[in-house]
Ligand SMILES: Nc1ncnc2c1ncn2[C@@H]1O[C@H](COP(=O)(O)OP(=O)(O)O)[C@@H](O)[C@H]1O
């Protein structure tokens with residue numbers, strides 16, 4: 134079982150952090166009468182909002198009806214789902230409580246009055262209604278006005294520490310202080326991230342703990358990787374380095390990208406292509422490709438236990454062939470000036486590509502293959518001025534086009 | 542306020558301006574048109590449909606025509622057009638399709654006889670994972686009273702059997718050279734553009750009957766008011782598709798890094814998907830005069846597998862280009 138499920142708190146006093154806020158919620162529910170304002174829990178992901186509401190319902194013996202953003206798209210849908218509950222609540226026998234999760238997800242262009250309808254319903258409900266949201270936005274202002282708001286904060290380092298200790302206890306594991314502090318820092322108060330990080334470290338590495346004792350800089354580690362003479366020494370060095378195996382398929386923060394071992398090796402190898410023979414280059418990349426397959430399989434099956442073999446496999450395949458090539462660390466896979474013309478331009482064209490895909494009734498990839506450059510050519514040839522893309526990003530897209538026209 | 546003065550992209554671009562709006566305007570595909578028109582006579586009995594065929598032969602066009610003819614003026618409101626290659630996976634199916642299908646139920650109950658049903662066009666459905674396709678099975682059944690699906694794909698074999706068996710399948714044929722040329726000529730007449738017959742045949746030679754590509758080339762080549770072979774040639778050179786040919790040439794020439802940089806431009810600037818790159822790279826391999834194209838194609842297949850099962854697409858594709866470079870293909874041409 135994933136640890137985030139295994140350690141989902143089940144009783145209302147089992148939570149770490151936001152004690153004061155949880156008390157406000159308990160207080161609100163125990164004093165709830167018809168006509169009380171509904172409750173809105175604001176707060177970032179991983180602060181235990183959803184689990185807390187579930188345990189609360191259990192404790193106070195309510196039947197919980199839970200709806201989240203994907204159930205609540207528009208007015209007619211909401212009406213169909215909610216009104217029967219409110220009108221017939223007494224018929225169900227047991228006490229009912231309504232939980233609307235992720236209400237900041239009810240938005241976008243397809244939302245025909247979902248939130249304003251909600252605001253009306255909230256005003257005079259027969260049953261307690263609790264909502265949860267990660268953020269506030271303009272569309273929510275009516276809902277905000279008619280609710281009692283409790284703001285959950287990211288877990289404090291101390292609460293995070295207690296949670297880690299609790300889990301370590303249950304797992305009968307110990308972890309050195311430095312590593313604990315590092316997990317806390319990385320998770321930034323998100324309990325889910327904290328638990329995932331802990332599971333990675335405990336189930337994913339050889340020694341079980343003490344992985345991140347002393348940290349070498351990424352650059353140093355990669356240079357050492359390509360220069361060390363002794364394979365055992367290299368292995369030891371890797372164990373203590375900040376480099377890690379990860380997969381962009383499961384999301385990739387800036388920091389993860391720079392610590393991603395395979396990516397760092399790839400960037401360094403291709404940036405030094407001039408010093409490497411075709412044969413050798415093909416070999417090196419083929420090895421990376423193989424390790425990439427292995428690592429991704431581990432992630433897809435959540436077999437983090439196996440992650441500890443990745444270094445060995447990598448060393449077996451890559452160590453000998455990559456000696457004496459003079460490969461230096463590079464943070465990017467392309468020379469610096471090209472980052473603008475390839476990555477940044479690519480980013481900035483995205484809204485145009487998406488709009489054309491809607492206009493031409495085809496995938497964005499087909500737009501790239503058979504439409505985009507022709508379209509730009511036609512626009513450059515003609516004198517059209519501002520265009521109508523029938524998109525709410527029209528202004529932005531027209532700006533992009535002006536910029537593209539200025540390109541030679 | 543000035544909205545009326547802004548030209549619509551769909552009026553400027555000929556692919557959209559000349560996209561048929563009624564089934565009988567579609568060229569080629571006569572059998573299919575006849576079949577669909579027959580089915581339309583009893584809208585309540587309309588089965589789910591599956592259109593299969595190569596790119597730019599009118600599959601999406603016909604699906605839209607069908608929706609328009611079936612649902613009338615408000616077809617857009619009652620049609621969900623999804624492109625699976627941009628929203629693949631199980632999440633897309635669950636959230637968008639299921640939701641649309643169930644909202645329909647509500648409105649249908651209210652006005653039982655006004656509208657028979659709504660339509661979900663699931664374009665490029667062969668790009669969906671098989672899990673997503675499996676999840677669709679239930680949704681198709683659950684919403685059968687209210688919803689008709691039109692699946693569109695390039696490769697019928699990529700659609701799981703249970704979905705195939707729930708649909709009437711229409712196989713779209715290639716549009717012939719004569720028909721393409723004729724169609725392009727008509728556009729030129731309409732637009733007041735002079736055109737050289739040879740130029741039109743040159744377009745066909747390049748696009749092999751893909752109408753979308755053909756019309757786009759024609760328009761890009763027509764800037765000066767007449768279209769020559771040379772202008773067609775120039776226009777062809779700017780497309781994302783022709784970049785793939787350049788990338789493969791460079792890789793075969795062992796110019797690994799130039800080839801890789803062009804590939805990154807294709808993926809990032811043009812927004813072409815990694816799988817589409819490999820698909821057309823495979824076409825390119827057979828266009829070249831190679832001693833043993835199957836050897837190359839086998840390597841490509843291996844990396845296509847790795848792309849699907851690995852975590853770093855860029856590493857996989859770069860490794861592929863480097864493999865081509867080491868084969869020394871240039872000196873081994875027949
Ligand atoms: N059989 C056809 N008759 C007329 N125009 C066509 C035909 N096939 C394609 N086209 C033109 O090519 C463009 C792309 O067609 P589309 O139906 O989107 O292709 P696909 O088969 O890839 O879905 C349309 O805008 C349309 O103008």
Ligand SMILES: [Mg+2]
Nearest residue numbers: 495600601664
């Ligand atoms: Mg299509």
